[in-house]
Amino acid sequence: MDKQDWIADDLKYVWHPFTQMKQYEGDEKPICIVKGEGIYIEDIDGNRYMDSVSSWWVNSLGHAQPRLxxxxxxxxxxxxxxxxxxxxxxxxxxxxxxxxxxxxxxxxxxxxxxxxxxxxxxxxxxxxxxxxxxxxxxxxxxxxxxxxxxxxxxxxxxxxxxxxxxxxxxxxxxxxxxxxxxxxxxxxxxxxxxxxxxxxxxxxxxxxxxxxxxxxxxxxxxxxxxxxxxxxxxxxxxxxxxxxxxxxxxxxxxxxxxxxxxxxxxxxxxxxxxxxxxxxxxxxxxxxxxxxxxxxxxxxxxxxxxxxxxxxxxxxxxxxxxxxxxxxxxxxxxxxxxxxxxMNMEEYLKPKILAFKRGLEKFRNYPHVGDIRQWGMVSAVEIVKDKRTKECFAYEEQIGKKIYSAGLRRGVLLRPMWNCMYFMPPYVITEEEIDSLLRLAYDSMREVLG
Amino acid sequence: MDKQDWIADDLKYVWHPFTQMKQYEGDEKPICIVKGEGIYIEDIDGNRYMDSVSSWWVNSLGHAQPRLxxxxxxxxxxxxxxxxxxxxxxxxxxxxxxxxxxxxxxxxxxxxxxxxxxxxxxxxxxxxxxxxxxxxxxxxxxxxxxxxxxxxxxxxxxxxxxxxxxxxxxxxxxxxxxxxxxxxxxxxxxxxxxxxxxxxxxxxxxxxxxxxxxxxxxxxxxxxxxxxxxxxxxxxxxxxxxxxxxxxxxxxxxxxxxxxxxxxxxxxxxxxxxxxxxxxxxxxxxxxxxxxxxxxxxxxxxxxxxxxxxxxxxxxxxxxxxxxxxxxxxxxxxxxxxxxxxMNMEEYLKPKILAFKRGLEKFRNYPHVGDIRQWGMVSAVEIVKDKRTKECFAYEEQIGKKIYSAGLRRGVLLRPMWNCMYFMPPYVITEEEIDSLLRLAYDSMREVLG
Incomplete structure (x- = not known):
């Protein structure tokens, strides 16, 4: 079976969670993942994506971890x-x-x-x-x-x-x-x-x-x-x-x-x-x-x-x-x-948490960033239409979805919720990868919001 | 760690499902399973038990199936x-x-x-x-x-x-x-x-x-x-x-x-x-x-x-x-x-289903057996106090629990619900094992009910 067949079968047989299947079938075709390593997942075409959401907040030690x-x-x-x-x-x-x-x-x-x-x-x-x-x-x-x-x-x-x-x-x-x-x-x-x-x-x-x-x-x-x-x-x-x-x-x-x-x-x-x-x-x-x-x-x-x-x-x-x-x-x-x-996890994470803290600063002056927040290895940028009034973009503007698409084109899985872009990667992400993730996220946001 | 330590830790740290922990801690110590093969599970002392309940109705192809x-x-x-x-x-x-x-x-x-x-x-x-x-x-x-x-x-x-x-x-x-x-x-x-x-x-x-x-x-x-x-x-x-x-x-x-x-x-x-x-x-x-x-x-x-x-x-x-x-x-x-x-499962199961049907006949004339029923690989014997009136044994008499204990002593895991003793083994059970299971169950029941 080639890629088209897999996607066709997915659309025919599988009802995905939290997914409007018509939308999913339309502009945004599903991505078929075939392998993973560390913070990366790879699709059927060999495209790699940085997994900034730990595959729905679950992964911590990287994908296909051999000891596990x-x-x-x-x-x-x-x-x-x-x-x-x-x-x-x-x-x-x-x-x-x-x-x-x-x-x-x-x-x-x-x-x-x-x-x-x-x-x-x-x-x-x-x-x-x-x-x-x-x-x-x-x-x-x-x-x-x-x-x-x-x-x-x-x-x-x-x-x-x-x-x-x-x-x-x-x-x-x-x-x-x-x-x-x-x-x-x-x-x-x-x-x-x-x-x-x-x-x-x-x-x-x-x-x-x-x-x-x-x-x-x-x-x-x-x-x-x-x-x-x-x-x-x-x-x-x-x-x-x-x-x-x-x-x-x-x-x-x-x-x-x-x-x-x-x-x-x-x-x-x-x-x-x-x-x-x-x-x-x-x-x-x-x-x-x-x-x-x-x-x-x-x-x-x-x-x-x-x-x-x-x-x-x-x-x-x-x-x-x-x-x-x-x-x-x-x-x-x-x-x-x-x-x-x-790994002595609490200590291991400290420099990474700091790397996020540093890296997030670049978002602060962007006109559509209303709030930057962080607790440990979870950080988020709340996007607003108007920084002063904190007005949100309307649901119909689909800001999150557009940033998601822009991220995928750059090889990063971002999955904003409404107007909240967040980062919650596997803990094995390096400081260099954190910088890279935040840069790609920033570029994706700018592509959508100008 | 030896057996006593494992059991002590189990009782100290684990709250088991559908289990009155005081009863569990008392007369009926938990059995610590360490391996399995086919329809058998084996505990930490090397005792083997025939798994007549498919480990809560889930196992079908036997334990630790190598292809899976x-x-x-x-x-x-x-x-x-x-x-x-x-x-x-x-x-x-x-x-x-x-x-x-x-x-x-x-x-x-x-x-x-x-x-x-x-x-x-x-x-x-x-x-x-x-x-x-x-x-x-x-x-x-x-x-x-x-x-x-x-x-x-x-x-x-x-x-x-x-x-x-x-x-x-x-x-x-x-x-x-x-x-x-x-x-x-x-x-x-x-x-x-x-x-x-x-x-x-x-x-x-x-x-x-x-x-x-x-x-x-x-x-x-x-x-x-x-x-x-x-x-x-x-x-x-x-x-x-x-x-x-x-x-x-x-x-x-x-x-x-x-x-x-x-x-x-x-x-x-x-x-x-x-x-x-x-x-x-x-x-x-x-x-x-x-x-x-x-x-x-x-x-x-x-x-x-x-x-x-x-x-x-x-x-x-x-x-x-x-x-x-x-x-x-x-x-x-x-x-x-x-x-x-x-395995062509539907055909594969037919002789086994018949073996249950045949083997269950021996229960029919036992004075405390009210009903024998079967659908495919699931069969059950309903135990009554009085066959004519269909009166049940009282909850306090703990008939099911006693048969469970009698079964364990014979190397078979029976787990009657109230007064219903049932059989629902992995499909790989042989006809000989079905006969053996029913014989052990019969003996366990007789030990308890006389």
Whole structure:
């Protein structure tokens, strides 16, 4: 089969996620990737692209990483899958132990599932049932945030706050309490950064004060609301939110699916705030982006609420997927953790984070750049029509899509969300490649915006 | 580390699915599996167990199947993961094409996701949004069945009908219309099999007649309500249900997650009924039980309702997971399909299905066997306290758990659900092994029940 046949079959048989298939079929033909190495992916014609988005925020150690491939193969030759009720296996035990040892705090137990959405569903169900078991049956509500994204299963969608993705399904969702997005550049309280005193948390404080007896948990993406447009906020916000949750006896669920595993420069983003959540969800880079695998970490307090004689079966946590703790995925995650440790990842990333910080400066004076923001290995440039008023380009102008196309022509995969161009490459990117990436992104933006 | 250390770490760090951890920690220590081959799994002490449940209904070609391991490794050395929006890859295209070519009917498009629960969430959201896009905004409700199980994410839980798993989460679920379970042995209409005229479908017919304008879809497990206790029903039921859905313009969602890929002797269970559903969900054995991967198949009618210029972004199907169509999982699924075809699976299974049918006869006269049922490679024995009244053993008597323990001592993994002992082994089981499995199961049952 030649290239045309592959693309024709793709268009005929495959319905792609988050994709308007007519548009995809039209001007923007799909790109068929056949191999990868380091931060590069290569298509069927031999074109190479710099993967600035870590293939949807998952890859960390580069593509087709040979040690991970080998760990995977060795596990597949031993045992590929084990029923995880009544039975267990070494890769899952090792991984859980390492994860708990690494955090070295109140998080003590690991519940496995398959992806970010399921890790969130586990967290929501666990938090909900916890209060039922503790005799606080009225604590049934969740607080979540505008611009939040927690996944696409209907429980995760319920706590999501991006209308375009979520609104149509409203009648299938449970009610939540929605609070303001900590969107510093477009402060919901009209403050400037220098004068911010976390006014955007006042709503949360008021609702917790008035209704804490109804509220099971607050769920939040730490430091960055990623799918909402790489909206970034201060670590102090998380610190204060933890204090409020403590004060009003409400659980804090921390969605580290995108930010965990060093994306912000630390193992988990919550560390920047000096706090410990009650529940932490992690996935994506947990396997260095090789395979779907997720974990939901929780405290003893949560765990032991379910731990009992349970004669009537009502204290069991009824959640599970057939492939829970799949040995193949766990084996890759174990090798990933070994590599991260050998590389001393936190130190390893520091010069790269600085290289981004330096390189982003060139965007500052560009007339259509409204904001530049960065947390560790994630950085973003928010493009505006008018810098003074912060007016956005209209959806129909498709700025993001045009920059995407301009990037591809230059050999770089950029995938702006709305008017937010962001950079989130595999960690193995070199400082030279960071400079090159930012230059190509700048040129792509200029090509579109003039 | 020796065995005790592994088990101690498991109990310390891992929260297992569908498991009361205190019970698990107590009398029934977890079994640590280290390798597998064919239908056998082996623990850390060298004990071998016959895997009669296909490691939670997923394995089909035996454990650590070498061709699948090799396909996996080759893919990992090329490219392990590709962002699946704007980009595509050969393993996903090949797999989608084969899946559609194999069914050779109205099902024309493949939407990938990660596991059975997500395949169901995709189906529910797709069916729901379809009617919104078709201008039938009132069609928002789903019909589902008592004893149904469709997964553990909250959308999937909403259409589930097993109180023990689902009841506690009720306030987080959307409302559905629940109809009778087609539980032939305990007919909800009080009929005997010989005189059955599908009376249990009358409720569905009535509700469709009265409220079809409110109903988006019916969702059902084909032929077998698996997690409900391997409840089996006649193919004619599905045939009639399809007719009703056609007559009242309601979509039929077929949950083939457990039964697809030859579990009932045919590629999909719906084939026994001579029908084609509008949406088919499949997972588990899709990768022969190696890796989590799921597909939701749909018709042109569904697909083209979303296919449009979509200037405002409202016709896009907003669902996706980072690892959607993971190339590693797709590569394994492709090799699985190649093997299934080479083995001529439908023919290959016929003598094995007969061996089960023959072997199950020995259970018939046992005083505590109420029902024996079989669909293809799935068979079940329903254990009762009183054969005449069909009275069940009480939950507290833990019959299933005792048989599980008795089985393990004999080197067979049985995992009865409540009072239902079932057999669902990998397809590579030989006729001799089937006889042996049934003998061991019989002995285990007798040990417990006398």
């Amino acid at each position: 491939a080998k760990a995977l193969y060795e596990q597949a030759c031993a045992i590929e899958q084990v029923i995880f009720a009544g039975f267990t296996h070494k890769p899952a035990i090792s991984l859980a132990k390492k994860l708990i040892t690494l955090v070295n705090n109140r998080l003590k137990h690991v519940f496995y599932s398959d992806n970010g959405s399921t890790a969130i569903e586990v967290a929501l169900k666990m938090a909900y049932q916890y209060w039922q078991l503790k005799g606080k049956a009225s604590k049934k509500k969740f607080i979540a945030f505008e611009n939040a994204y927690h996944g696409d299963t209907l429980g995760a969608v319920s706590v999501g706050g991006i209308d375009m993705y979520h609104k149509v399904y409203r009648p299938l969702l449970f009610d939540i309490i929605r609070e303001k997005s900590p969107y510093c550049y477009r402060c919901p309280c009209g403050k400037e950064k220098e004068h911010c005193r976390l006014e955007c948390l006042q709503g949360v404080e008021e609702i917790l004060k008035a209704r804490h007896d109804e509220i099971a948990a607050v769920i939040i993406e730490p430091l960055i609301q990623a799918a909402g447009g790489m909206i970034m906020y201060k670590a102090e916000y998380l610190t204060k939110l933890r204090e409020l949750c403590d004060a009003y006896r409400v659980l804090l669920i921390d969605d580290e699916v995108a930010m965990g595993f060093y994306r912000t420069g630390k193992l988990y983003a919550y560390e920047h705030a000096g706090i410990v959540p009650d529940i932490v969800c992690s996935a994506k880079a947990l396997t260095a982006g090789f395979l779907p695998l997720a974990v939901t970490l929780c405290t003893d307090e949560l765990y032991y609420a379910f731990y009992d004689e349970d004669k009537d079966g009502l204290k069991t946590f009824y959640h599970g997927h057939s492939f829970t703790a799949n040995p193949l995925a766990c084996a890759v995650a174990n090798e990933n953790l070994a590599i991260l440790q050998e | 391991a090799k396909a996996l490794y080759e893919q990992a050395c090329a490219i392990e993961q590709v962002i699946f929006a704007g980009f595509t890859h050969k393993p996903a295209i090949s797999l989608a094409k084969k899946l559609i070519t194999l069914v050779n009917n109205r099902l024309k498009h493949v939407f990938y996701s990660d596991n059975g629960s997500t395949a169901i969430e995709v189906a529910l959201k797709m069916a729901y949004q379809y009617w919104q896009l078709k201008g039938k905004a009132s069609k928002k409700k789903f019909i589902a069945f008592e004893n149904a199980y469709h997964g553990d994410t909250l959308g999937a839980v909403s259409v589930g009908g097993i109180d023990m798993y689902h009841k506690v989460y009720r306030p987080l679920l959307f409302d559905i219309i629940r109809e009778k379970s087609p539980y032939c042995y305990r007919c909800p209409c009080g009929k005997e099999k010989e005189h059955c005229r599908l009376e249990c479908l009358q409720g569905v017919e009535e509700i469709l007649k009265a409220r079809h304008d409110e109903i988006a879809a019916v969702i059902i497990e084909p032929l077998i309500q698996a997690a409900g206790g391997m409840i089996m029903y006649k193919a004619e039921y599905l045939t009639k249900l399809r007719e009703l859905c056609d007559a009242y313009r309601v979509l039929l969602i077929d949950d083939e997650v457990a039964m697809g890929f030859y579990r009932t002797g045919k590629l999909y269970a719906y084939e026994h009924a001579g029908i084609v559903p509008d949406i088919v969900c499949s997972a588990k054995a899709l990768t022969a039980g190696f890796l989590p991967l799921a597909v939701t198949l749909c018709t042109d009618e569904l697909y083209y309702a979303f296919y449009d210029e979509d200037k405002d972004g409202l016709k896009t199907f907003y669902h996706g997971h980072s690892f959607t169509a993971n190339p590693l999982a797709c590569a394994v699924a492709n090799e699985n399909l190649a093997i299934l075809q080479e």
